[in-house]
Amino acid sequence: MVTILPARPEHAAAILAIQKRAFEAEAMLCRERDIPPLTETLDSVIAQIAVAQVLVAVEDGRVAGSIRGTLADGTCSIERLSVDLGFQGHGLGSALLDALERSLPEAARFELLTNQAMEGNVRFYVRHGYRVVDTLVHSDRITLVRMGKEVVA
Numbered sequence: 453m454v455t456i457l458p459a460r461p462e463h464a465a466a467i468l469a470i471q472k473r474a475f476e477a478e479a480m481l482c483r484e485r486d487i488p489p490l491t492e493t494l495d496s497v498i499a500q501i502a503v504a505q506v507l508v509a510v511e512d513g514r515v516a517g518s519i520r521g522t523l524a525d526g527t528c529s530i531e532r533l534s535v536d537l538g539f540q541g542h543g544l545g546s547a548l549l550d551a552l553e554r555s556l557p558e559a560a561r562f563e564l565l566t567n568q569a570m571e572g573n574v575r576f577y578v579r580h581g582y583r584v585v586d587t588l589v590h591s592d593r594i595t596l597v598r599m600g601k602e603v604v605a
């Protein structure tokens with residue numbers, strides 16, 4: 453039984469640990485460990501819980517995934533969608549994304565950056581109605597895909 457709820461400060465350590473495990477595959481694929489999900493600190497996650505829309509998926513009392521959205525001028529920037537190893541591929545990521553979108557009815561647009569090398573991620577967001585906007589060369593190892601979705605009234 454999965455419940456999605458707003459994150460509280462006591463969830464921060466689990467959120468960070470899951471995020472680091474989940475983004476390890478990306479770091480390995482790109483041979484680049486200097487990426488924000490891996491370098492973020494516990495204090496930063498606690499601070500984000502206070503100012504952003506951070507949701508956690510809790511399964512049988514244990515945090516299994518999380519997502520973060522920051523709303524500015526009607527646009528919600530999505531970051532750090534992470535599902536713990538062993539829970540991936542069972543709909544949790546989809547449920548977190550849907551819950552974030554539903555939790556911010558004032559957002560006219562959702563957008564995110566994802567690593568081009570993670571092809572499954574781009575497919576995942578396309579299936580959820582996101583379209584590729586453009587690509588940004590972040591470094592010689594990382595190209596980011598910007599994706600967006602307009603909210604249809």
Ligand SMILES: CC(C)(COP(=O)(O)OP(=O)(O)OC[C@H]1O[C@@H](n2cnc3c(N)ncnc32)[C@H](O)[C@@H]1OP(=O)(O)O)[C@@H](O)C(=O)NCCC(=O)NCCS
Pocket residue numbers: 474475478532533534535536539540541542543544545546547564565566567570572573575576
């Ligand atoms: C991407 C991620 C959030 C998806 O969550 P999930 O719970 O595994 O996804 P769902 O079960 O709702 O949907 C499955 C789809 O997600 C995509 N996907 C991406 N990475 C995946 C993974 N490691 N395992 C399973 N599915 C994955 C696939 O497209 C899959 O569709 P398919 O079955 O047609 O291949 C999750 O796999 C994850 O945490 N990955 C590592 C961190 C990351 O890359 N986050 C996204 C940053 S933009």
